[in-house]
Amino acid sequence: MIYIKNKSEIEKMRLAGAFAAKLLNYLGQFVKPGVNTLELNDLAEAFTKKHGHRSAPLGYKGFPKSICSSINQVVCHGIPKKEEVLKEGDIINLDVSPIVDGYIGDTSRTFLVGSVSPEIAKLVEDTEKSMWLGIEQIKPGNRIDDIGNAIDDYLTPLGYGIVRDLMGHGVGRNFHEEPQVPHFRMHRKLAKIEPGMIFTVEPMVNLGTWEVNFDKQDKWTVRTKDGKWSAQFEHTVLVTDKGYEILTQES
Numbered sequence: 001m002i003y004i005k006n007k008s009e010i011e012k013m014r015l016a017g018a019f020a021a022k023l024l025n026y027l028g029q030f031v032k033p034g035v036n037t038l039e040l041n042d043l044a045e046a047f048t049k050k051h052g053h054r055s056a057p058l059g060y061k062g063f064p065k066s067i068c069s070s071i072n073q074v075v076c077h078g079i080p081k082k083e084e085v086l087k088e089g090d091i092i093n094l095d096v097s098p099i100v101d102g103y104i105g106d107t108s109r110t111f112l113v114g115s116v117s118p119e120i121a122k123l124v125e126d127t128e129k130s131m132w133l134g135i136e137q138i139k140p141g142n143r144i145d146d147i148g149n150a151i152d153d154y155l156t157p158l159g160y161g162i163v164r165d166l167m168g169h170g171v172g173r174n175f176h177e178e179p180q181v182p183h184f185r186m187h188r189k190l191a192k193i194e195p196g197m198i199f200t201v202e203p204m205v206n207l208g209t210w211e212v213n214f215d216k217q218d219k220w221t222v223r224t225k226d227g228k229w230s231a232q233f234e235h236t237v238l239v240t241d242k243g244y245e246i247l248t249q250e251s
Ligand code: MF3
Pocket: 056, 057, 058, 060, 061, 063, 067, 068, 077, 095, 096, 097, 106, 200, 202, 220, 234
């Protein structure tokens, strides 16, 4: 069942989304060579607590940290650790999901560490562009599969692999709820998009194959099968009467 949020829930999701955006902007200023991902995690946790909020990832299905930090060939769900030090030329996706008054805002961005190779810079740009093309499909009358179709139509001719194992998702009081939002062409009709739905669009885009592996030891880290690099951007989006509203932006 896809929840339709009422006015007061939407207002709370606006606050959660705005705080998630503020947190991600705050973290972004610390991304540079020499910083380790545990430091970024701890900065996020301290900032979140200072504002009276909590981090949804911490303890979620056993996830051990407050944010996900995914470097280079890590697609998503990377676990922050002190041994993981950023260096010039890396890319890192930081994914934050604070709980504000019971409601969750979910957003991520891929940051460049210093200057990166042109091919990687283009991967990151094209990934962000694909997210926006997907989001532009969000309006009553369209269906959930229109989002992935638009993303796929842009990325596949450019030769990228679009991750299929992980998708966008409804979000609210629950971190992950219906609908699932594929970022690739499914050749199937999915649910109609209706006002009051809130879900994420978060394409994970690979320089090579779309296929991924899940880490056998930590059970979380998702990596590309061929070791090529991967980028991701994520927004939480509300469906309005006319179209959409991005919730994960600073107001
Ligand atoms: N924020 C991720 C998403 O976009 C979910 C992370 S689950 C966690 O859906 F447990 F790894 F935090």
